[in-house]
Amino acid sequence: MSTGSRDGEQDYRGFVGPSEKYDLISATQFNLLTFLDLREDHYLLDIGCGSLRAGKLLIPFLLPGRYHGIEPEQWLIDEGIRNELGEDILGVKKPVFNHDNNFTLSAFDRKFDYILAHSIFSHASERQISRCLSEARKVMRPTSLFIATFAKGDDNYSGDEWVYPGFVMYTEDHMRALFEKEGLASSILSWPHPEFQVWIVAALRNHTEETETSAYSRLEKFGSEVKEHHESLLRNREALFGLYFQSDK
Numbered sequence: 001m002s003t004g005s006r007d008g009e010q011d012y013r014g015f016v017g018p019s020e021k022y023d024l025i026s027a028t029q030f031n032l033l034t035f036l037d038l039r040e041d042h043y044l045l046d047i048g049c050g051s052l053r054a055g056k057l058l059i060p061f062l063l064p065g066r067y068h069g070i071e072p073e074q075w076l077i078d079e080g081i082r083n084e085l086g087e088d089i090l091g092v093k094k095p096v097f098n099h100d101n102n103f104t105l106s107a108f109d110r111k112f113d114y115i116l117a118h119s120i121f122s123h124a125s126e127r128q129i130s131r132c133l134s135e136a137r138k139v140m141r142p143t144s145l146f147i148a149t150f151a152k153g154d155d156n157y158s159g160d161e162w163v164y165p166g167f168v169m170y171t172e173d174h175m176r177a178l179f180e181k182e183g184l185a186s187s188i189l190s191w192p193h194p195e196f197q198v199w200i201v202a203a204l205r206n207h208t209e210e211t212e213t214s215a216y217s218r219l220e221k222f223g224s225e226v227k228e229h230h231e232s233l234l235r236n237r238e239a240l241f242g243l244y245f246q247s248d249k
């Protein structure tokens, strides 16, 4: 599978998206994960972790050995470590990496509490998304959350190839149906995104240990809480800006 080429001019930040929004897109991912109850002792898998745009905040936050990244382009991880975190982080936080290019999430031989796939389904074919979700299912617990973004459109990409650096689109209904087909219940979140991507969060649908605390039973709640939280943040921000401009006069 082609994952896009590294041209001489392209840097590790620019390869994964607009360089000027690298910090914002790091923060957006980290903020959403902690809002969805991520704690330092959770095991997290960052699918297509790229140059550690999310990893630069997640690796220091999580306890040693908890952050796992899968990324076919090893140079991106190397550059991310060198420029964003420093080599010492490898000894201190012991992040685990794999360079598989077929979404073999079971390669880590462990289950995860959180699986993140940011800006992956916005480049992937339906076959690749299904492969990724069927692998994700194997490494999820009843309490695990799968958090992804996709580019929302009026039609569905019907090609079979990874598209990069271009984007592919899917309708909300189609994306949710792909999750459903792999046994994952999903909910669209109105969490902000610095570009145009839509957030979707999912949990295992069929499991025997369904309890009050299972992620499945928390999904709908997350959907409305996130919306409420975002609206209240916007209201507060307007109020704060109001104060700021008043004190400026």
Ligand SMILES: C[S@@+](CC[C@H](N)C(=O)[O-])C[C@H]1O[C@@H](n2cnc3c(N)ncnc32)[C@H](O)[C@@H]1O
Pocket: 001, 003, 015, 016, 017, 047, 048, 049, 050, 051, 052, 053, 054, 070, 071, 072, 073, 076, 100, 101, 102, 103, 117, 118, 119, 120, 162
């Ligand atoms: C738009 S970037 C997103 C990177 C990262 N998730 C972030 O938000 O910074 C897409 C990433 O997916 C990686 N990728 C391509 N094919 C992949 C595959 N089969 N499995 C995992 N990652 C893949 C690319 O190399 C690239 O780093």
